[in-house]
Amino acid sequence: MEVGFCFWAVVLTVITVVNACPPSDRAALLSIKAALHEPHLGIFNSWTGPDCCHGWYGVSCDPYIHRVADINLRGESEDPIFQRAHRVGYMTGSISPAICKLDRLSSLTIADWKGISGEIPKCITSLPFLRTLDLIGNRFTGRIPGDINRLKELTVLNLADNMLTGSIPPSIVKLTRLMHLDLRNNRLSGELPSEMGKLKMMSRALLSGNRLGGPVPVSLSNIYRLSDLDLSLNLLSGQIPDMFDKMPVLASLNLDGNMISGQIPRSLLNSGVSICNLSRNALEGRIPDVFGSKSYFTVLDLSHNRFSGPIPKSISLAAYIGHLDLSHNNLCGPIPGGAPYDHLEASSFVYNTCLCGKPLSKRC
Numbered sequence: 307m308e309v310g311f312c313f314w315a316v317v318l319t320v321i322t323v324v325n326a327c328p329p330s331d332r333a334a335l336l337s338i339k340a341a342l343h344e345p346h347l348g349i350f351n352s353w354t355g356p357d358c359c360h361g362w363y364g365v366s367c368d369p370y371i372h373r374v375a376d377i378n379l380r381g382e383s384e385d386p387i388f389q390r391a392h393r394v395g396y397m398t399g400s401i402s403p404a405i406c407k408l409d410r411l412s413s414l415t416i417a418d419w420k421g422i423s424g425e426i427p428k429c430i431t432s433l434p435f436l437r438t439l440d441l442i443g444n445r446f447t448g449r450i451p452g453d454i455n456r457l458k459e460l461t462v463l464n465l466a467d468n469m470l471t472g473s474i475p476p477s478i479v480k481l482t483r484l485m486h487l488d489l490r491n492n493r494l495s496g497e498l499p500s501e502m503g504k505l506k507m508m509s510r511a512l513l514s515g516n517r518l519g520g521p522v523p524v525s526l527s528n529i530y531r532l533s534d535l536d537l538s539l540n541l542l543s544g545q546i547p548d549m550f551d552k553m554p555v556l557a558s559l560n561l562d563g564n565m566i567s568g569q570i571p572r573s574l575l576n577s578g579v580s581i582c583n584l585s586r587n588a589l590e591g592r593i594p595d596v597f598g599s600k601s602y603f604t605v606l607d608l609s610h611n612r613f614s615g616p617i618p619k620s621i622s623l624a625a626y627i628g629h630l631d632l633s634h635n636n637l638c639g640p641i642p643g644g645a646p647y648d649h650l651e652a653s654s655f656v657y658n659t660c661l662c663g664k665p666l667s668k669r670c
């Protein structure tokens with residue numbers, strides 16, 4: 307009996323030790339815990355005991371090598387811990403550089419805690435297996451590490467809704483696996499890297515709400531997979547490149563709230579783009595008369611620019627136009643009748659030089 311018991315005790319111990327996280331990973335996690343303060347939910351209460359691979363909230367390990375692979379801490383979540391507390395998360399403190407000792411980390415999400423501050427540890431770029439870096443919705447300051455290109459496996463970079471400053475590091479264009487780039491609502495300045503088009507795998511590039519200047523890089527037209535480009539609410543200038551016939555899956559284009567000038571490229575109005583907001587820029591000239599059966603817009607907002615001339619006749623050939631806004635321009639002449647217009651209200655056309663006809667009260 308006793309021999310048998312000892313045997314199984316030894317086997318169990320061996321299994322537990324082999325499957326347990328190594329002491330160095332555990333120590334790194336405890337340093338991370340010590341630098342953060344989460345007063346309401348107690349999410350770190352489970353970060354205790356020897357085996358960080360089992361039962362530590364938000365921590366997962368690689369099942370083969372038993373190293374920490376995944377940290378997933380979201381301040382807005384359906385998890386019972388939040389439902390019991392009837393509140394969203396709030397956390398202060400900073401991310402300890404000890405995180406860089408977790409050199410098998412493949413996914414790091416510390417998102418929507420609203421109060422985490424300090425800099426993103428510079429050493430984070432030394433994590434060779436990192437695929438996801440998601441720190442949205444905190445108060446991080448400082449710069450995006452200049453050697454971000456060292457994260458060769460990175461597919462998701464989401465640092466939106468923080469207070470990051472400095473420019474977008476030019477080395478970012480070497481992240482050849484990057485699919486999702488979200489840097490919205492920070493304080494980033496400088497120009498967009500002109501070689502951004504090297505990010506061949508990118509499908510979403512969301513950079514709105516910063517202080518980015520310079521032109522819209524022409525090289526973006528090389529990104530065959532780009533479906534969502536949002537550069538709105540920045541300080542961009544120059545012209546919109548005539549690049550849309552090379553971008554087969556681009557569906558959403560937001561350039562509103564910049565200082566972009568020149569004309570609308572013809573390729574844009576007859577492309578696959580269905581959400582297009584160019585409002586509040588300095589665009590001028592005529593709206594190209596090139597709408598056709600490929601033109602399908604759920605949103606086409608050209609308001610608050612300097613467009614002149616008539617509303618193009620071909621607009622009645624568009625397959626669909628849901629929300630159209632041409633207000634606050636210098637347009638003149640009759641508003642065409644027909645299907646795309648029947649549902650539009652006067653507000654789509656007001657504040658122009660001399661538009662007339664329905665739905666405006668001014669007769670032609």
Ligand SMILES: *[C@@H]1O[C@H](CO)[C@@H](O)[C@H](O)[C@H]1NC(C)=O
Pocket residue numbers: 538539562563583584585586605607629
């Ligand atoms: C287009 O952008 C402007 C300026 O940012 C914004 O006010 C407007 O609501 C947007 N239009 C649509 C239809 O979302």
